[in-house]
Amino acid sequence: MFSLEGITNAIQNWLYNTFNPSWALVFECLIVILLATGLFAILGLVLVLMERKVAAHIQIRLGPNRVGPGGMFQTVADTLKLIMKEGLTPDLADKFLFNLAPFVVMIVAMLLLAPIAFARGFQIWDLNIGVLYVSAISSLSVIGILMAGWASNNKYSLLGAMRSGAQIVSYELSAGLSVLSIVVLSGSLQLSDIIASQENGWWLFKGHIPVIISFVIFIIAVTAETNRAPFDLAEAESELTAGFHTEYSGMRFALFFLAEYINIFIVCAIGATLFLGGWMPLHIGHWQAFNHIMDYIPSSIWFMGKTFFLIFLIMWFRWTFPRLRVDQLLNLEWKYLLPISMFNLILVTVIAILGWHF
Amino acid sequence: MFLKEYISDVYNGVTSLLKGMRKTGYYFFHPKEIITQQYPENRATLNLPERFRGEVVMTHDEHNEHACTGCTACELACPNGTIKIITKFDVTPEGKKKKAIDTFIYHLELCTMCNLCIVACPTDAIKMAQNFEHSVFDRNKLTKKLNLPGSKIREGVE
DSSP: OOOHHHHHHHHHHHHHHHSOHHHHHHHHHHHHHHHHHHHHHHHHHHHHHHHHHHHHHHTTOOOSOSSSGGGTTHHHHHHHHHHHSOOOOOTTSOHHHHHHHHHHHHHHHHHHTTTOEEETTEESOOOTTHHHHHHHHHTTHHHHHHHHHHHTTOHHHHHHHHHHHHHHHHHHHHHHHHHHHHHHHHTOSOHHHHHHTTTTSOHHHHTHHHHHHHHHHHHHHHHHHTTOTTSOTTTOTTTSTTGGGTTOOHHHHHHHHHHHHHHHHHHHHHHHHHHSOTTOOOOOTTOHHHHHHHHTSOHHHHHHHHHHHHHHHHHHHHTTSOOOOHHHHHHIIIIIIHHHHHHHHHHHHHHHHHTOOO | OHHHHHHHHHHHHHHHHHHHHHHHHHHHHOGGGOOOOOTTTTGGGOOOOTTOOOEEEEOOOTTSEEOOOOOOHHHHHOTTOOEEEEEEEEEOTTSOEEEEEEEEEEEGGGOOOOOHHHHHOSSOOEEEEOOOOOOOSOGGGGEEEOSOTTOEEOTTOO
């Protein structure tokens, strides 16, 4: 059976047998950097195309269909265009911050990649506080956005950045609380432990209605955290032209654009890991035959399938719902999501203590 | 009481959002609903909506007769001077003079396809056609004469 774990182990053994340990570590780091960059490039191309196609079909259109078969190379052509464009810096902008901001946003997205388990035994860094690490780092992206908005010396950019700040600060609470419900159930912050605890069923099915509620809250909160419609107040193209990245062009704009899609991928990967069992195949209780058949599908395909299902769900939201006003956005968080998720956390804790879950 | 209202708020919000998602999800999973037409390729089988307005034409029957009395209602109704009617006087067999059109001039380059002339026409002499491929190299070709040469008004149209 195909397994990424065997490949990684073989490479690691070969490196440690051929070189001394410190050089082997350096080579491993280089391989990881190469893989991460390659993943980012491919994800950027695939997700943008997917978004455009999903948007088109939801709006009864065809979408890009001229470049390559079925419009497959549309995003490649767009990227080539962006590479060749001039990256303009406005005259009165704070040059250092202005040029730094897209890289801050990108680096935050890259840091978030570390604890994600892409397949069985295929994980960059299985640190023991994985969930805490993810929720801590994901809030750093607002610094890049604020930096971009402030340095642009443009009132629309600043307004967009400020909105983004308010949004991320408030929505992090309910995202964190809904993640906590899974931590309570599985009793560990380590992502590999959380995945292992879902061997006999995903938490979404094992945890009854409270976990379903926290899954819904998690999806709403991460949609807001990644600044996507219906919570795209930071960009709000009808009000603020493009919000914090109004003044960016060329490859620096492309980095913001890429970071947005990478962030979607990462939050969906986290969601898939916590609620849908990560790379764990679909197992139902004691159906031995069924479980064995499911085991034959490689774990990487399970992970990608779940992640892309969640990404599709978030795209579906984007092309269905109208954008919220700022006061509605904060109402939703502070009056509805936060109280509900707090109450929900108590329910989940009771379930976990009394062992009512399967 | 407050709690009841709160819960019903949440319930109504969630159900209305799900209703919207059901609609868009239906469109996503039913590609036959797509209304995009790939125009240059499907030129032969182009399917235009019934109310699409391309240009003003005057209808002529098989005897080369039209229904325009030359009343200039369309000329007066046009908001941007697209239509110019030149009238003449025909002599009927009884020796009476009767007003008729000589030339119905239609400036396609000025027309906004607002449909007001068609609404104004008392005899339904003109209508909107669906032809939209109007590009030419000389703008003079956009000034059209709508009544066919040698045509005359249909019997009984006043």
